[in-house]
Amino acid sequence: MVGVLSLLVIGLPWLGAAVIWLAGDRRPRLLHGLAVGFSVLTGLAALAMLPFASSSASVRIPFGGVLGDFSLVPDGLGVFIAAIAAVVGSLAVIFATDYMRGHNEQLSRFYALILFFIGAMVGLGLSGSLLFTFFFWEITAFCSYALISFHNDDPRAVAGGVKALIMTQLGGIGLLAGSLLLYSYQGNYQINQFLANAGTFPAGVLGLMAFGCLVAAAAKSAQVPFHSWLPDAMEAPTPVTALIHAATMVNAGVYLLARFYPAFQGVPGWRLAVMIVGAASALLAGLMAVAADDIKRVLAYSTISQLGFMVYAVGSGAIFASQFHLLSHAIFKALLFLSAGALITSLGTRDLRQMGGLGKKMPFVQAVFVIGALGLVGLPIANGFFSKDLILEGGLAGGPAWLYILMLFSVGVTALYSLRLVRMIFAPQAGNGRGPEPTHDGLPAMRVSLAILAVGTLTSWLVGGPFGRMLATTLPAQHLQAESTWALVGQILVNPFTWVTLAVIALGFSLWAARKYFARPAAVLKPLAESGLGFEWLNRQIVSLTQRAATFLQRFQTGQLNWNVAGILGGLILILILLAGVR
Amino acid sequence: MLSLLLIVVAVVFAFQAIRARGLIASALWLAGVSALTALVLYLYGAHTLAVIELSVGTGLVTVLFVLAINIAGDNPMAAGWIVPLPLAIGVSVLFVLVLGWFVLSALPAPATASGETVFSDIFWQGRGLDVLVQVVLIFSGVLGFLGLLAEVKAPLGGSLAESVTSGRDLELKALEEQLLEEPESPE
Amino acid sequence: MNLSPFTIGLIGVVGLLGVGFYGLLVSRNLIKIVVCLQILAKAALLALVAAGQAAGQIDLGQSLALTVIVADTIVAVMGIALGVQIRRRTGTLDVRKLSSLRG
Numbered sequence: 001m002v003g004v005l006s007l008l009v010i011g012l013p014w015l016g017a018a019v020i021w022l023a024g025d026r027r028p029r030l031l032h033g034l035a036v037g038f039s040v041l042t043g044l045a046a047l048a049m050l051p052f053a054s055s056s057a058s059v060r061i062p063f064g065g066v067l068g069d070f071s072l073v074p075d076g077l078g079v080f081i082a083a084i085a086a087v088v089g090s091l092a093v094i095f096a097t098d099y100m101r102g103h104n105e106q107l108s109r110f111y112a113l114i115l116f117f118i119g120a121m122v123g124l125g126l127s128g129s130l131l132f133t134f135f136f137w138e139i140t141a142f143c144s145y146a147l148i149s150f151h152n153d154d155p156r157a158v159a160g161g162v163k164a165l166i167m168t169q170l171g172g173i174g175l176l177a178g179s180l181l182l183y184s185y186q187g188n189y190q191i192n193q194f195l196a197n198a199g200t201f202p203a204g205v206l207g208l209m210a211f212g213c214l215v216a217a218a219a220k221s222a223q224v225p226f227h228s229w230l231p232d233a234m235e236a237p238t239p240v241t242a243l244i245h246a247a248t249m250v251n252a253g254v255y256l257l258a259r260f261y262p263a264f265q266g267v268p269g270w271r272l273a274v275m276i277v278g279a280a281s282a283l284l285a286g287l288m289a290v291a292a293d294d295i296k297r298v299l300a301y302s303t304i305s306q307l308g309f310m311v312y313a314v315g316s317g318a319i320f321a322s323q324f325h326l327l328s329h330a331i332f333k334a335l336l337f338l339s340a341g342a343l344i345t346s347l348g349t350r351d352l353r354q355m356g357g358l359g360k361k362m363p364f365v366q367a368v369f370v371i372g373a374l375g376l377v378g379l380p381i382a383n384g385f386f387s388k389d390l391i392l393e394g395g396l397a398g399g400p401a402w403l404y405i406l407m408l409f410s411v412g413v414t415a416l417y418s419l420r421l422v423r424m425i426f427a428p429q430a431g432n433g434r435g436p437e438p439t440h441d442g443l444p445a446m447r448v449s450l451a452i453l454a455v456g457t458l459t460s461w462l463v464g465g466p467f468g469r470m471l472a473t474t475l476p477a478q479h480l481q482a483e484s485t486w487a488l489v490g491q492i493l494v495n496p497f498t499w500v501t502l503a504v505i506a507l508g509f510s511l512w513a514a515r516k517y518f519a520r521p522a523a524v525l526k527p528l529a530e531s532g533l534g535f536e537w538l539n540r541q542i543v544s545l546t547q548r549a550a551t552f553l554q555r556f557q558t559g560q561l562n563w564n565v566a567g568i569l570g571g572l573i574l575i576l577i578l579l580a581g582v583r
Numbered sequence: 584m585l586s587l588l589l590i591v592v593a594v595v596f597a598f599q600a601i602r603a604r605g606l607i608a609s610a611l612w613l614a615g616v617s618a619l620t621a622l623v624l625y626l627y628g629a630h631t632l633a634v635i636e637l638s639v640g641t642g643l644v645t646v647l648f649v650l651a652i653n654i655a656g657d658n659p660m661a662a663g664w665i666v667p668l669p670l671a672i673g674v675s676v677l678f679v680l681v682l683g684w685f686v687l688s689a690l691p692a693p694a695t696a697s698g699e700t701v702f703s704d705i706f707w708q709g710r711g712l713d714v715l716v717q718v719v720l721i722f723s724g725v726l727g728f729l730g731l732l733a734e735v736k737a738p739l740g741g742s743l744a745e746s747v748t749s750g751r752d753l754e755l756k757a758l759e760e761q762l763l764e765e766p767e768s769p770e
Numbered sequence: 771m772n773l774s775p776f777t778i779g780l781i782g783v784v785g786l787l788g789v790g791f792y793g794l795l796v797s798r799n800l801i802k803i804v805v806c807l808q809i810l811a812k813a814a815l816l817a818l819v820a821a822g823q824a825a826g827q828i829d830l831g832q833s834l835a836l837t838v839i840v841a842d843t844i845v846a847v848m849g850i851a852l853g854v855q856i857r858r859r860t861g862t863l864d865v866r867k868l869s870s871l872r873g
Contacts, residue, residue, distance in 0.1 A: 559869035561803065562665040565794040569674055573681050580685045586775060590782035590816075594789055597809045601793035606801050613805050616786075620812045623782065624835075627775065629819045632832040632839075636815065639839055644808060644846055651801060651850040655857040660798050665866055671795040679788035686780050691824065700829040710833040717840045724844035731851035751861045759858070 013119035039090035046086035073128035076471035081125030096239035117143035157235035171219025198263035210264035221253030238341030278312030286413035291529035318394025325387035332375030335453035354435035415508030610648035779820025786813035811842035
């Protein structure tokens with residue numbers, strides 16, 4: 001039963017992608033219907049797998065030889081990621097039926113890529129063989145690139161897509177190297193076997209794999225110093241951003257770290273490195289979000305920052321907290337991005353400075369956006385509160401105090417930019433009527449997705465207990481302890497540091513209220529924040545260095561036969577010397 | 584010892600082939616190398632192969648070269664090497680030394696003959712796939728040869744030709760039409 | 771130094787390879803390049819047959835060498851055809867002038 005479901009949940013979206021691609025562009029309504037149908041079916045199948053989570057492989061297809069076995073292991077982490085990808089995916093597709101109205105050219109390519117991506121993401125979560133995890137990882141990277149550059153007549157979109165591809169692929173190399181190392185020391189690619197026997201690996205190899213995994217995860221989850229691709233990826237259509245760059249693909253890095261935590265936790269310095277990467281991303285991205293003026297860029301920086309929280313949690317050992325926040329973040333960030341999409345299609349602009357006073361004119365969007373913002377900030381009625389506080393608790397228990405203080409500071413910064421965002425868009429006195437008039441307050445299909453996500457933001461914390469139990473029973477290597485939801489809530493409310501967090505949030509709010517007093521220093525710091533705090537300059541240096549090396553090497557291509565033969569002969573001599581030396 | 588002598592002479596002939604001034608001379612020295620190689624192969628016991636090498640390597644390939652030189656012309660080249668001569672000699676000598684050391688430092692023990700084998704059995708049955716490969720190779724080689732030597736109606740863009748030639752085209756075309764009177768292939 | 775037939779064969783192989791590669795480095799005429807490729811092919815033949823004789827499987831060595839002869843003859847044929855065609859189009863067979871695949 002589980003085996004069939006596991007194969008369905010990957011195969012259905014891929015079948016849908018093929019069907020949609022073959023159906024062509026001539027009948028948009030058919031395409032909308034097919035896309036929604038396939039994605040909803042996938043979502044249902046993924047949800048149906050939840051009660052059957054187990055730690056043994058449900059599907060095992062031997063490919064023989066170098067490729068090893070293709071196995072699908074529906075354990076807690078796997079079905080969780082699969083469920084998020086499938087459910088949020090279907091909501092994003094429902095939203096897209098209205099968002100893509102009027103963009104009927106190449107609609108088939110759009111839906112086919114989204115469904116292809118959903119299948120690959122589900123496969124990434126469920127895969128039990130590290131090599132096939134890598135294959136699914138690469139497929140998601142390709143889909144991300146193709147969807148970011150979907151409007152391929154816009155040079156910025158193409159540039160954003162290429163940048164995302166290059167940076168995440170550099171991380172992918174780390175993953176491939178890790179899986180090859182695993183094969184050479186273990187004989188196969190099975191992850192569960194590795195987690196159980198990690199202690200038997202030589203320390204140097206384990207360290208190499210651990211840091212390679214960190215690099216791959218940081219590149220994929222847009223953590224510092226590999227974060228600059230995510231803000232540029234905002235050229236993608238908004239449903240794509242909500243699905244790929246908020247709810248699923250960027251979580252792949254966090255998922256990777258969480259899954260391999262039991263194996264790498266003993267590597268000296270690894271946990272601290274992970275925590276520092278997470279804390280740095282959380283803080284730096286939060287600061288950049290305060291200065292940004294494009295609504296999607298603010299949300300992009302916010303995503304980087306929240307992922308930093310999750311990475312920090314993994315580093316400190318609070319695996320359940322990190323996954324719980326992943327759940328909350330997927331829901332409220334998708335909600336925020338989709339409402340931003342509604343705003344963008346209604347107003348025709350992404351610039352915050354042209355918005356303002358929309359509270360009365362777009363009440364529905366305002367309501368759902370504010371709910372999403374509550375989740376982001378972490379106020380007690382929304383799911384973000386519970387998960388964020390669990391992270392901070394875990395971080396204090398498992399890591400150094402100075403990192404905890406930095407994270408607390410990030411919480412305050414989060415409150416600051418969230419309030420700024422909400423006020424700049426909806427507050428009556430913001431803006432001075434110069435901006436465009438809204439043409440709608442959320443089209444019907446958009447409202448469906450937004451409403452479901454808003455309800456989710458307010459209620460997803462209730463599944464904390466069963467979720468924890470599922471993780472604990474199906475992930476024996478992690479040694480997790482499960483508690484019921486009410487025990488968790490009680491724990492959070494009783495903890496004095498929860499109140500410290502709430503106080504910091506209040507401080508953040510008040511900073512916004514008192515922003516007149518900070519106008520001068522803010523004006524000085526703003527250009528610095530807009531240029532990505534120097535990381536853009538670093539990227540450009542690396543690119544120009546590569547180009548100069550290529551130009552230098554061009555001189556060796558004379559095109560003359562005799563020199564080519566000389567090169568061949570030289571290489572042959574080297575190989576012979578190497579071979580003779582080895583012998 | 585005879586094989587050693589033959590091999591040394593073959594190497595000398597090969598060297599002469601490179602040093603020869605004219606192309607026809609070069610092709611003839613190559614024919615000599617092929618003949619000597621065929622003899623050495625015979626001395627090793629590869630009788631069938633020696634015959635084939637003699638007819639193909641010495642006969643067919645030499646005739647092909649002569650044909651090509653007739654078509655292409657035997658004009659002398661301007662002097663001067665691309666790779667400086669000391670470097671070329673140095674790299675080749677280094678290669679010979681390294682390869683010699685690599686090969687001669689690990690000689691296997693001589694094995695006894697594994698029973699009476701018949702060449703045709705091994706060739707047609709044991710290495711049957713090789714025969715298929717050879718057939719495909721010959722077929723594609725013939726097609727490629729015909730395709731490459733086909734007459735073209737109009738020349739290429741002209742930039743490469745212009746930058747190099749100086750009116751030899753007309754002479755050449757006359758010569759070609761003279762030589763290739765029998766129709767070689769349809770276009 | 772013991773001069774088994776195999777060693778003699780190897781000396782031949784190494785010598786012919788060296789001469790052939792030297793020719794490739796030094797020749798300027800395209801037809802001469804093909805001649806050098808043929809010299810390399812003879813070296814391959816010698817190597818295969820000598821190895822076959824040393825291993826006691828002379829017929830296997832012959833079969834493999836026959837494939838090498840066929841392949842190298844086809845290479846020579848193609849090389850000559852290319853040379854003729856280049857001569858027709860550009861009027862020269864000098865490799866120093868034929869370097870349009872420059873980087």
